[in-house]
Amino acid sequence: MLIAGRDDTIRYDTDVLGRRSPASWVARPKGLEDVRSIVRWAYAERAEFVVQGANTGPVLAGVPRAGRHQGVVSMELCRSMIEIDVPNRTVTASAGVDLDSLNVLLARNGLTLPIDLGANPSVGGMVAANTGGARLIRHGDVRRHVLGLEVVLPDAHATVLPLLRRLRKDNRGPDLKHLFIGSSGTLGIVTAAVLSVDPLARHVATALVAVHDGDDVLRFLTLLEARAMEHLAAYEMLSRPTLEAIAKHLPSGIRWPFEPSRTSDLPPFLILVELSTSDSANDRHQTLEDDLTTLVGEGSALGWVTDAWFGRPATLWALRHAAITALHQEGPMVAFDLSVPRSQLFETRDQIIALVAGSAPHARYADFGHVGDGGIHSIVIWPQEMHAERRDDEQDRLRDAMYHLIAAADGAFSAEHGLGPENESAFRRSSPDVRDAQAALKALFDPRRILGAVDLS
Amino acid sequence: MLIAGRDDTIRYDTDVLGRRSPASWVARPKGLEDVRSIVRWAYAERAEFVVQGANTGPVLAGVPRAGRHQGVVSMELCRSMIEIDVPNRTVTASAGVDLDSLNVLLARNGLTLPIDLGANPSVGGMVAANTGGARLIRHGDVRRHVLGLEVVLPDAHATVLPLLRRLRKDNRGPDLKHLFIGSSGTLGIVTAAVLSVDPLARHVATALVAVHDGDDVLRFLTLLEARAMEHLAAYEMLSRPTLEAIAKHLPSGIRWPFEPSRTSDLPPFLILVELSTSDSANDRHQTLEDDLTTLVGEGSALGWVTDAWFGRPATLWALRHAAITALHQEGPMVAFDLSVPRSQLFETRDQIIALVAGSAPHARYADFGHVGDGGIHSIVIWPQEMHAERRDDEQDRLRDAMYHLIAAADGAFSAEHGLGPENESAFRRSSPDVRDAQAALKALFDPRRILGAVDLS
Numbered sequence: 001m002l003i004a005g006r007d008d009t010i011r012y013d014t015d016v017l018g019r020r021s022p023a024s025w026v027a028r029p030k031g032l033e034d035v036r037s038i039v040r041w042a043y044a045e046r047a048e049f050v051v052q053g054a055n056t057g058p059v060l061a062g063v064p065r066a067g068r069h070q071g072v073v074s075m076e077l078c079r080s081m082i083e084i085d086v087p088n089r090t091v092t093a094s095a096g097v098d099l100d101s102l103n104v105l106l107a108r109n110g111l112t113l114p115i116d117l118g119a120n121p122s123v124g125g126m127v128a129a130n131t132g133g134a135r136l137i138r139h140g141d142v143r144r145h146v147l148g149l150e151v152v153l154p155d156a157h158a159t160v161l162p163l164l165r166r167l168r169k170d171n172r173g174p175d176l177k178h179l180f181i182g183s184s185g186t187l188g189i190v191t192a193a194v195l196s197v198d199p200l201a202r203h204v205a206t207a208l209v210a211v212h213d214g215d216d217v218l219r220f221l222t223l224l225e226a227r228a229m230e231h232l233a234a235y236e237m238l239s240r241p242t243l244e245a246i247a248k249h250l251p252s253g254i255r256w257p258f259e260p261s262r263t264s265d266l267p268p269f270l271i272l273v274e275l276s277t278s279d280s281a282n283d284r285h286q287t288l289e290d291d292l293t294t295l296v297g298e299g300s301a302l303g304w305v306t307d308a309w310f311g312r313p314a315t316l317w318a319l320r321h322a323a324i325t326a327l328h329q330e331g332p333m334v335a336f337d338l339s340v341p342r343s344q345l346f347e348t349r350d351q352i353i354a355l356v357a358g359s360a361p362h363a364r365y366a367d368f369g370h371v372g373d374g375g376i377h378s379i380v381i382w383p384q385e386m387h388a389e390r391r392d393d394e395q396d397r398l399r400d401a402m403y404h405l406i407a408a409a410d411g412a413f414s415a416e417h418g419l420g421p422e423n424e425s426a427f428r429r430s431s432p433d434v435r436d437a438q439a440a441l442k443a444l445f446d447p448r449r450i451l452g453a454v455d456l457s
Numbered sequence: 458m459l460i461a462g463r464d465d466t467i468r469y470d471t472d473v474l475g476r477r478s479p480a481s482w483v484a485r486p487k488g489l490e491d492v493r494s495i496v497r498w499a500y501a502e503r504a505e506f507v508v509q510g511a512n513t514g515p516v517l518a519g520v521p522r523a524g525r526h527q528g529v530v531s532m533e534l535c536r537s538m539i540e541i542d543v544p545n546r547t548v549t550a551s552a553g554v555d556l557d558s559l560n561v562l563l564a565r566n567g568l569t570l571p572i573d574l575g576a577n578p579s580v581g582g583m584v585a586a587n588t589g590g591a592r593l594i595r596h597g598d599v600r601r602h603v604l605g606l607e608v609v610l611p612d613a614h615a616t617v618l619p620l621l622r623r624l625r626k627d628n629r630g631p632d633l634k635h636l637f638i639g640s641s642g643t644l645g646i647v648t649a650a651v652l653s654v655d656p657l658a659r660h661v662a663t664a665l666v667a668v669h670d671g672d673d674v675l676r677f678l679t680l681l682e683a684r685a686m687e688h689l690a691a692y693e694m695l696s697r698p699t700l701e702a703i704a705k706h707l708p709s710g711i712r713w714p715f716e717p718s719r720t721s722d723l724p725p726f727l728i729l730v731e732l733s734t735s736d737s738a739n740d741r742h743q744t745l746e747d748d749l750t751t752l753v754g755e756g757s758a759l760g761w762v763t764d765a766w767f768g769r770p771a772t773l774w775a776l777r778h779a780a781i782t783a784l785h786q787e788g789p790m791v792a793f794d795l796s797v798p799r800s801q802l803f804e805t806r807d808q809i810i811a812l813v814a815g816s817a818p819h820a821r822y823a824d825f826g827h828v829g830d831g832g833i834h835s836i837v838i839w840p841q842e843m844h845a846e847r848r849d850d851e852q853d854r855l856r857d858a859m860y861h862l863i864a865a866a867d868g869a870f871s872a873e874h875g876l877g878p879e880n881e882s883a884f885r886r887s888s889p890d891v892r893d894a895q896a897a898l899k900a901l902f903d904p905r906r907i908l909g910a911v912d913l914s
Contacts, residue, residue: 087675087800088831089682110683130628141626144601159890166798168830169598169872171587171639173884173913174895178635182628199686218544225546226567229656229735230687278686341623343544373625374545415626427630433616437902438631444897456630 002027012072015063016056016119023064025049025071031078031094032150032160032191038073039158039189042450049073050453051185053125054098058335059420061184062125065453066421073189075124081192084109090147090166092194095124111197114139116234118321124190130182132416134320137372138233138276139198141416142181148194149177153187154451166194179441184418186452187445199278201233205288206274206316207296208257210267210307214346217269220304221342221372224273227295231288234274235372240266242323242366242379249326254318257309267306271371272320274313323368324377330364333381334395337423338406339415342374348409349376355405356380359398362391375415378402403429421453459484469529472520473513473576480521482506482528488535488551489607489648493615495530496646499907500613506530507910508642510582511555515792516877518641519582522910523878530646532581538649541566547604547623549651552581568654571596573691575778581647587639589873591777594829595690595733596655598873599638605651606634610644611908623651636898641875643909644902656735658690662745663731663773664753665714667724667764671803674726677761678799678829681730684752688745691731692829697723699780699823699836706783711775714766724763728828729777731770780825781834787821790838791852795863796872799831805866806833812862813837816855819848832872835859860886878910 002025013023024047029035042049049071052062064070078096085091086109093102099113100120106112115126116134125131126142127149139145148165152158163177180188211217217237224232238246243266250256258266273296275288292310299305309316327333340348349367356365360380369376380398382391403426406413413426427435435456442449442456449455459482470480481504486492499506506528509519521527535553542548543566550559556570557577563569572583573591582588584606588599596602605622609615620634637645668674674694681689695703700723707713715723730753732745749767756762766773784790797805806824813822817837826833837855839848860883863870870883884892892913899906899913906912 085798085800087679088798090798130632132626132628136626140601144597153894159893161890161894162888163891165867165869167796167867167869167872168799169589169593169796169827169832170869171589171641171873171875172869172871172880172887173876173911174636174640174644174898175587175638176891176894178638179631181632181635183631184628187631199683222544225735226656227736227738278682279684281684339624339626341542341545341547342625343542370626375626410622410624412622412624412627412629414629415624416628418628419630423629430629431619433618434620434633436616437610437618437633440901441631444901445894454630 012052012055012074013063015060016058019060021064021066023072024069026074027071028074028077031080032152035073035152035189035191036158036160039152039154043154043156043448046448046450047071048450051075051124051189053095053122053128054120056119056121057125057129057417057420059414059417059422061418061420061453063453070453075122078191084111085166086111088166089197090194091197092164093123093192095122095191095193097123099126106197107200110200112200113145113195113197115142118324123193127181127190127193128183128185129418132370132373132375134234134236134370136370137235143178145195145197146177146181146193147196149180149190150192151180151188151190154189154446161188164192164194168196182418184420184452184454186442186454186456201276202278202280203285203288204274204276204313205292206272206311206313207292208309208311208316209271209273209296209299209305211269211271211304212306213268214349216304217271217346217371218342220271220299223299224295228275228291231275231277231291233276234272236272236320236369237371238270238320238323238368239366240268241364242327242368243270245326245330245366246319246322249329251322251325254322255315257311257319272316327366327379327381331381331384332391333379334398336378336402337415337417338378338411338413339373339375340409340411342371344409345371345374345376348411351405352378352402355401356398359401360394362386362394399425419454424454469509469512469531470520472517473515476517478521478523480529481526483531484528485531485534488537489609489617492530492609492646492648493617496609496611496615500611500905503905503907504528505907508532508581508646510552510579510585511577513576513578514582514586514874514877516871516874516879518875518877518910520910527910532579535648541568542623543568545623546654547651548654549621550580550649552579552648552650554580556583563654564657567657569657570602570652570654572599575781580650584638584647584650585640585642586875589827589830589832591691591693591827593827594692600635602652602654603634603638603650604653606637606647607649608637608645608647611646611903618645621649621651625653639875641877641909641911643899643911643913658733659735659737660742660745661731661733661770662749663729663768663770664749665766665768665773666728666730666753666756666762668726668728668761669763670725671806673761674728674803674828675799677728677756680756681752685732685748688732688734688748690733691729693729693777693826694828695727695777695780695825696823697725698821699784699825700727702783702787702823703776703779706786708779708782711779712772714768714772714776729773784823784836784838788838788841789848790836791855793835793859794872794874795835795868795870796830796832797866797868799828801866802828802831802833805868808862809835809859812858813855816858817851819843819851856882876911881911
């Protein structure tokens with residue numbers, strides 16, 4: 001169960017962006033009782049550790065904290081249980097089961113866990129981060145899907161909270177499971193979850209829609225929600241600088257949908273709009289496509305939509321998912337995962353652009369994201385050739401200013417990536433009363449503070 | 458702000474079922490600072506109190522606990538704030554605002570808080586109970602709609618947790634608001650909430666469908682979810698004994714939809730099926746009705762549906778909402794608010810019926826409920842003429858046996874009514890580790906145990 005050699009731990013102590021902080025030890029429990037044994041030992045020895053799922057998170061929450069002696073408890077071998085209950089529309093899964101494997105099995109039963117990402121996280125990791133993704137506007141976050149959890153507390157007894165319930169309605173006192181959802185592995189170790197799943201989408205219609213400004217992005221969204229709320233499955237924005245990067249670094253196999261002449265004259269914003277239905281009847285596909293054409297036509301007649309491309313979902317989503325990789329190739333970057341009330345999203349975006357120009361004069365700005373939910377991934381990119389030390393200075397200054405700005409806008413410094421050392425400086429700015437309460441919860445569940453890369457105090 | 462006279466407090470210390478337990482005092486704060494003053498005073502004096510919204514709850518959580526000297530903090534005057542943000546699809550409301558008033562204002566903006574009940578609770582009460590209702594299958598519970606809360610803690614400082622956020626994606630450490638949602642007023646006082654609201658339903662199609670047995674109830678539900686998930690807005694069951702009571706005590710103005718000859722030959726189960734859409738286009742009404750007719754036809758061809766009545770939504774819902782009032786007229790009752798995984802709902806129901814026959818031989822059984830979510834309201838009715846003491850004995854024995862049964866079935870003794878003195882004996886049976894954690898949270902947030910009718914320990 002234990003891996004101790006320095007070379008063997010590299011998989012576990014290097015994060016998805018290649019940042020390494022060596023693990024004191026790595027343990028790979030195979031199930032609940034293994035987890036409990038590790039916890040009892042760690043408690044007795046005051047040995048700190050992080051819990052790691054598929055190690056896909058970008059905020060350093062699942063790797064050892066730099067400068068501290070921390071072990072890694074990898075849940076990758078906790079995969080023994082996948083129980084699908086079709087009439088209940090639930091699946092009970094061990095923490096180490098990955099999203100793609102789960103969805104392959106669910107699809108055979110006409111079901112899906114509709115969390116759409118460019119990564120393949122584990123069940124436990126998704127619960128810890130309360131993962132969102134591109135279909136949140138329709139299907140909600142992971143929290144909405146969690147009906148039950150099994151949690152091991154990092155206390156002397158490795159207490160198990162037996163909350164592995166399969167109920168859609170359950171209100172019999174404070175609901176403990178919600179403490180562990182979205183708490184980024186700071187309060188307990190999720191070993192299994194019961195997830196409510198949805199009927200598989202059977203027909204999908206997608207379009208890329210050009211929009212001139214932020215007001216029109218929101219106006220068109222409001223139109224879509226009023227007229228097609230039940231079918232609206234995505235409303236994803238790509239801004240011009242992001243489109244330019246995608247055009248430049250187009251992955252092989254992806255077709256660029258615009259005429260070559262248009263590439264130098266891209267719209268300020270493209271929106272990927274998706275309508276979908278779980279109804280398998282053949283005629284529904286045409287209905288969805290007709291509805292989308294009609295709605296885009298109305299947006300066009302109102303002057304909100306300036307151009308539109310209808311295309312196969314796989315093609316348009318490939319373009320959308322190419323964004324982050326393309327931007328990575330443009331130079332060293334800092335990526336912010338922000339959200340604000342969506343009614344003020346583009347006002348805040350203007351402030352962000354002005355702030356980047358002021359705080360990081362050598363950098364460029366690009367963004368994309370889940371604007372239907374008020375989420376935006378703000379990416380700041382420095383020139384490759386810039387001296388690393390000067391760049392680091394600008395990055396530190398920018399982070400500080402950005403977290404100040406987003407707090408002033410009543411926004412979140414972490415919309416869907418959770419809390420980790422990466423964004424801990426923003427956490428330290430939150431309301432003292434909120435932090436006091438979070439610290440008290442931490443003391444309650446993790447009295448020796450052995451768990452997690454972030455200390456909630 | 459204070460009401461002290463015994464006669465004036467009757468409104469506040471009598472519950473919706475007419476049970477009275479005199480309040481030591483009643484306070485009616487007008488806003489946050491009033492609430493804080495009361496809390497500081499109560500903390501200093503160790504004065505216990507319950508928080509009361511619209512006093513519509515049936516589990517005695519919002520009235521003073523019998524045998525204890527408790528005051529009532531009524532939130533009915535906390536109504537100053539209702540702020541609707543249309544592009545964000547949110548409303549920020551004071552705790553004392555009632556659901557119906559809120560929905561009247563929201564409807565003017567094409568929006569709705571889709572919590573459907575036979576009562577008119579307050580915002581704070583709905584948050585405390587995590588109210589469900591008849592549209593949960595489509596729109597979820599109150600928790601799903603809460604984006605932010607303002608909470609006063611019952612501590613020395615009357616600490617305010619400023620969590621009144623309007624974000625759909627927000628994951629920056631343990632999310633404290635979920636501790637207070639569904640905790641039945643035991644951990645803090647909700648003074649305001651930000652709620653995500655939905656586009657108003659513009660077209661609705663309803664049918665009453667006769668089904669022969671529980672297996673077919675679930676089979677037809679699975680068919681509807683596979684084919685019309687996006688539009689399925691209700692799947693509500695009325696069993697034969699409930700239908701008989703409704704027929705007998707039909708409220709004036711409600712038409713009985715069946716031929717008189719059929720009333721003596723009612724089906725074992727009727728299901729109210731509703732499809733709806735927020736799309737206002739005129740042709741959608743016909744589409745919805747056609748879809749419903751087709752699906753009922755398919756259910757019929759498969760032998761799952763034995764008969765069907767299509768009718769105006771108002772008419773069919775009036776029948777559904779008449780259930781509890783009609784049963785009340787049949788005699789003294791105990792009403793259980795249960796849920797189980799819906800895949801085992803009717804198996805559990807068979808056990809419940811056997812248990813009632815054994816434990817309460819003089820009583821009759823009737824039920825109805827939200828079977829689409831695994832929820833069932835199990836009603837046990839005693840003859841009017843039975844001696845009260847003997848009836849009380851049977852009731853106590855039955856409660857005990859029922860709570861044992863529902864725990865063995867991995868179900869919830871409170872699906873949507875929350876926790877109160879009414880069902881506290883079931884709470885005492887839950888897992889000791891879960892109760893320990895709940896008690897620790899109680900000690901953390903309410904160190905002098907001044908808040909609420911239930912003591913979580």
